[in-house]
Amino acid sequence: MSDFQRIAPDRAQALREQGAVVVDVRDAQSFAQAHIPGARHLDNHSLHDFIAQADLDQPLIVSCYHGNSSQGAAAYLASQGFREVYSLDGGFELWRANYPAEIARTVSE
Template identity: 70%
Template sequence: MSEFKRIPPEQAQALREQGAVVVDIRDPQTYAALHIAGSTHLDNHSISEFIRNADLDAPLVVVCYHGNSSQNAAAYLTSQGFSDVYSMDGGFELWRTTYPAETAEGSAE
């Protein structure tokens, strides 16, 4: 079984530009206020469907507030069969200061 890798925002951005899936596990209200452009909101209600429909071999970057909770979520997704999982160190808080133009507003779909 593979393990997830911890990466800085710069590496997450490079993966994102190459088509990696970015998932945000922060609460829905915070996600709606501001999130990484093109990211998908995941919570306990949507994760099962996400796993069922996902390409388990596609690169997957997990984002939370500061990079702590995303490690647990990345470990869980790895245990569910994802083979290329990353937890972004610094979380969305570091992302928004590093890439302010790469954020978007709006609620989860």
Template identity: 75%
Template sequence: MSEFTRIAPEEAQKLREKGAVVVDVRDPQTFASAHIRGATHLDNTSIASFIDEADLAKPLVVVCYHGNSSQNAAAYLASQGFAEVYSLDGGFELWRNAFPQEIAVNSND
């Protein structure tokens, strides 16, 4: 199954508070400069090991710049066996406006 649900930042934050995993598919430099606190960066070189080591039962929120690329990544991750996959509508840019206190800047947090 490759189904996922598009959600708003407020819904994503509620999922985070309940232990959802957040993955960011933006380019490495952009992720390094600012990202959702606690997010994991995923790219073509890290996705296989991420899937191998992940708890497929945990909710997974996929983030990109504006909410477009994350939909493709979310569909792929859902097809890999994740039970509950979400794509963040509006992406990191909308998240930054909604939850500026939840942004890690120039750090690995």
């Protein structure tokens, strides 16, 4: 499968609860300020290692700001062999609106 599906936050939450991996492709500072709990920050520097170490059969949810950049990233990850790839419609902003209690922050002090 070299395709991905766009999904709403409620479907992403259900998949997350079933063990799907969440990756966030926003910039590092935005990710540190707030992200989906358990999400892994993915950028050009960490992409190769992530793909090399990932379970390609595990569902993968890609998040960005508003759901646009995640589509390109999801298509790329699907082309790299991930079998079940999803792009979060509305991105992190819609997630935050729907799940305000489901926000994590990276503390760097």
